[in-house]
Amino acid sequence: QQSQGGATPVTPVPAPSERVGAQQARPARQYTSVTDQRLQSPEPRNWLMYRRTYDGQGFSPLDQINAGNVQDLVPVWTYSTGVLEGHQSPPIVNDGIMFITTPQAQVVALDAKTGDQIWNYKRQLPEDLTQLHPTNRGVALYGDRVYVATVDAYLVALDAKTGTEIWAKKVEDYQKGHYMTLAPLVARGKIMVGGSGGEFGVRGFIAAYDAGSGEEAWRTYTVPGPGEAGHDTWQSGWETGGASVWLTGHYDPQLNLAYWGTGNAAPWMGDARPGDNLHTSSVVALNPDDGKIRAHHQYHWNDSWDWDEVSAPILMDVERGGRTVPALVHPARNGYLWTLERGADRIGFLSGVPFVQQDVFAGLDPQTGRPVYNQARKPRLEQRVEFCPSLWGGKDWPPAAYSPQTRLVYIPANENLCGSLSGHRMDYVPGQLFLGAGIEDIGMSLRPNAPHIGELQAWDLSTNRKVWSHPFPDSQLWGPVLATGGGLVFTGGTNDRMFRAFDAKTGQQLWQIRTNSGVTGVPTSFEVDGTQYIAVQSGWGVDAQRMQEKLFEIDPVRFRRDVPQGGVVWVFALKQRAQQ
Ligand SMILES: O=C(O)c1cc(C(=O)O)c2c(n1)C(=O)C(=O)c1cc(C(=O)O)[nH]c1-2
Numbered sequence: 001q002q003s004q005g006g007a008t009p010v011t012p013v014p015a016p017s018e019r020v021g022a023q024q025a026r027p028a029r030q031y032t033s034v035t036d037q038r039l040q041s042p043e044p045r046n047w048l049m050y051r052r053t054y055d056g057q058g059f060s061p062l063d064q065i066n067a068g069n070v071q072d073l074v075p076v077w078t079y080s081t082g083v084l085e086g087h088q089s090p091p092i093v094n095d096g097i098m099f100i101t102t103p104q105a106q107v108v109a110l111d112a113k114t115g116d117q118i119w120n121y122k123r124q125l126p127e128d129l130t131q132l133h134p135t136n137r138g139v140a141l142y143g144d145r146v147y148v149a150t151v152d153a154y155l156v157a158l159d160a161k162t163g164t165e166i167w168a169k170k171v172e173d174y175q176k177g178h179y180m181t182l183a184p185l186v187a188r189g190k191i192m193v194g195g196s197g198g199e200f201g202v203r204g205f206i207a208a209y210d211a212g213s214g215e216e217a218w219r220t221y222t223v224p225g226p227g228e229a230g231h232d233t234w235q236s237g238w239e240t241g242g243a244s245v246w247l248t249g250h251y252d253p254q255l256n257l258a259y260w261g262t263g264n265a266a267p268w269m270g271d272a273r274p275g276d277n278l279h280t281s282s283v284v285a286l287n288p289d290d291g292k293i294r295a296h297h298q299y300h301w302n303d304s305w306d307w308d309e310v311s312a313p314i315l316m317d318v319e320r321g322g323r324t325v326p327a328l329v330h331p332a333r334n335g336y337l338w339t340l341e342r343g344a345d346r347i348g349f350l351s352g353v354p355f356v357q358q359d360v361f362a363g364l365d366p367q368t369g370r371p372v373y374n375q376a377r378k379p380r381l382e383q384r385v386e387f388c389p390s391l392w393g394g395k396d397w398p399p400a401a402y403s404p405q406t407r408l409v410y411i412p413a414n415e416n417l418c419g420s421l422s423g424h425r426m427d428y429v430p431g432q433l434f435l436g437a438g439i440e441d442i443g444m445s446l447r448p449n450a451p452h453i454g455e456l457q458a459w460d461l462s463t464n465r466k467v468w469s470h471p472f473p474d475s476q477l478w479g480p481v482l483a484t485g486g487g488l489v490f491t492g493g494t495n496d497r498m499f500r501a502f503d504a505k506t507g508q509q510l511w512q513i514r515t516n517s518g519v520t521g522v523p524t525s526f527e528v529d530g531t532q533y534i535a536v537q538s539g540w541g542v543d544a545q546r547m548q549e550k551l552f553e554i555d556p557v558r559f560r561r562d563v564p565q566g567g568v569v570w571v572f573a574l575k576q577r578a579q580q
């Protein structure tokens with residue numbers, strides 16, 4: 001560059017957001033290696049994976065913060081990520097070291113007690129990358145490494161102590177509409193990931209990589225190819241049929257089965273691809289050693305509502321008819337709360353009940369749970385069809401939680417919203433949206449006189465009864481849920497930027513704090529040096545924001561639109577503790 005006036009040429013310093021690679025590795029606390037043993041029974045003080053435990057319960061046994069003292073909860077430190085869009089990843093904590101991810105595939109390691117930054121990794125993303133869902137849902141820990149799945153469809157292994165990149169493996173081609181937003185699942189030396197792209201007509205898959213070498217161990221397509229079981233549920237279009245996998249699977253170490261939810265079918269209108277279309281909108285159980293699918297259950301066939309059933313079911317015991325059943329519990333995007341029984345080679349149907357207004361299912365087959373459709377509510381080509389709940393469903397991706405203490409499942413639901421769609425035949429072009437509908441064909445409406453939208457619900461699965469619920473009159477609820485041994489339930493997810501605590505038994509709201517942005521982050525809890533902390537990211541974006549825009553169109557007075565973006569990690573402790 002030309003220097004002026006004889007001054008020394010200055011090398012431009014890139015803005016922090018433009019720097020890539022690992023930054024500022026500081027000597028960390030002693031790092032404790034993560035083993036299979038520790039993942040199977042984590043110490044109460046730690047939060048080592050997406051939902052803390054393989055069963056996906058989202059429960060921390062810590063009880064220093066409880067219903068009697070939660071009003072003394074105060075911020076201890078915060079950390080600004082410097083990034084816009086949806087901050088969804090849980091602060092994952094291993095013996096005092098916290099790992100968070102942000103949109104744009106940034107990973108940050110922090111001292112969990114002080115907030116001191118240990119290192120920061122930023123991936124150089126391709127310039128032609130377009131992001132339909134700009135987010136990342138967190139890291140996986142194994143050995144002395146940190147694994148992250150990136151929005152340009154790579155799996156990256158980092159040194160947990162320094163943030164140095166050890167390898168980066170291309171999982172799929174982003175130019176064909178593949179991307180990754182989930183936190184990987186680790187079991188028995190395999191790093192498992194799934195790919196997003198249901199709206200681009202990808203063929204969904206789960207793939208496993210050797211934790212050491214990064215070599216691909218297996219890849220299982222969720223849409224079966226010729227000769228594979230279930231292929232005959234497609235008359236056409238299986239190559240572009242969707243069933244993407246974009247949330248972390250859960251795992252039963254006894255059965256050695258990983259349970260993954262699968263996404264919507266593509267394109268959206270079912271009459272464009274006749275058949276049940278396995279394994280779209282399903283749960284699949286596969287063996288992490290070889291990737292073979294051992295069992296499956298499809299929640300709804302020939303999906304036509306964009307109802308991804310990608311949240312993995314919660315593994316928990318349920319009492320039914322005097323017997324304790326090893327169950328899979330799934331509050332679904334289709335608005336039903338499903339209870340299934342898990343076994344070595346089958347998934348059995350136990351029950352399905354609506355947890356929001358649902359006008360699509362006319363009934364369920366009592367043996368199989370297969371829904372009978374009200375055909376007038378099934379979107380089709382060249383006709384506008386209305387249905388409830390909306391295409392974002394009774395619950396989108398934010399995870400529900402289960403407390404083994406209260407034996408209740410906590411669901412972040414959206415009630416009283418309906419949708420409409422009209423579809424058109426469309427040719428598949430790799431890398432382009434393959435919705436079979438234009439953006440103008442997507443409608444959302446509010447049921448007349450709807451008293452609320454967001455609703456935090458608590459369900460007793462032994463009776464299939466809603467025990468309590470907390471309604472949000474003027475906001476949707478996009479808050480992942482944390483349950484704790486202190487008898488508390490934490491969630492954010494509303495358009496007033498609040499993060500809240502509820503009594504897990506009664507649903508009474510006990511505490512709230514207004515944050516910088518809307519809270520769509522997964523909250524976690526951990527303990528360092530005898531102090532319990534609650535941690536969460538605040539940073540609004542992606543579909544919580546898109547729903548907000550739709551709500552604003554419906555009623556600009558009732559639904560404030562202005563939820564500012566920008567990510568911040570918040571860490572809380574009891575006042576007496578925080579001052580130490
Ligand atoms: O079909 C897919 O592959 C896919 C991926 C994602 C994603 O990766 O975040 C979302 C969706 N679908 C989707 O339907 C959806 O409602 C959604 C909301 C969000 C979000 O981060 O708020 N992501 C996604």
Ligand SMILES: [Ca+2]
Pocket residue numbers: 198199263264306308
């Ligand atoms: Ca989708």
